[in-house]
Amino acid sequence: MTGGIGIPACVQCGTRSNPCRCKVVGPTLGFLAFVVAGVVEWPVGALVYCFRHMKGRRIMAHPASVVYPSVSNRIPI
Template identity: 65%
Template structure:
């Protein structure tokens, strides 16, 4: 299994203007949450399309930004 690193440059939140740890942890949290949310959202989507879409979108809309923004580096 290969390793991956997410880099976000051009930010003004730290002196080096690049972030590595926040986006990388955000990506890992996104993947872990997606493994749970997407199957659950797919099952709920059968009965309620709007609620199923909200659940399946939660990793990208909520989890990744919160985890990525908690670390300024």
């Protein structure tokens, strides 16, 4: 039995941003940026949510609604 660590990759097919119609690098880096932003922003958003519900929700939604799409769309491959 062989063991190994696989490299996680996100694949987005059907895109028109490149001739191959598949993206790997952009979505993968977008996911990594999403995780880093989430580690920082979700606890802050949870704390803010205790006092200001809508502001806390916006902070917690920021990685998914702003960080991931902006990083993923900037890299066409």
